[in-house]
Amino acid sequence: MKTMTVFEAKNQFSRALRIAARDVVVVTRRGKPVATIQSITEDDLEDLLLERSETFWKMIERARKGKSLSMDEVRKKLRIGTGKKTRRKSSAR
Secondary structure (H helix, E strand, O other): OEEEEHHHHHHOHHHHHHHHOOOOEEEEEOOEEEEEEOOOOHHHHHHHHHHOOHHHHHHHHHHHOOOOOOHHHHHHHHOOOOOOOOOOOOOOO
């Protein structure tokens, strides 16, 4: 774990991102932690967004009561993609 002050993280953001690719960077203000910087993949992004979504947790509560939704329904309700990249068809000229 690497620690950087807010000033260091702001002025050396590219360096902070390089470090975060290997380890978690804890950003501090006046010696107290205020944020973390860590690497993330596209697969992790959906998980991160879901775990912070109030709507998602309400759907989880509903599902626990026996009213489940498919993942496609969850994605549609939360307006997130499938995580799969689709290729755009090029128009013939």
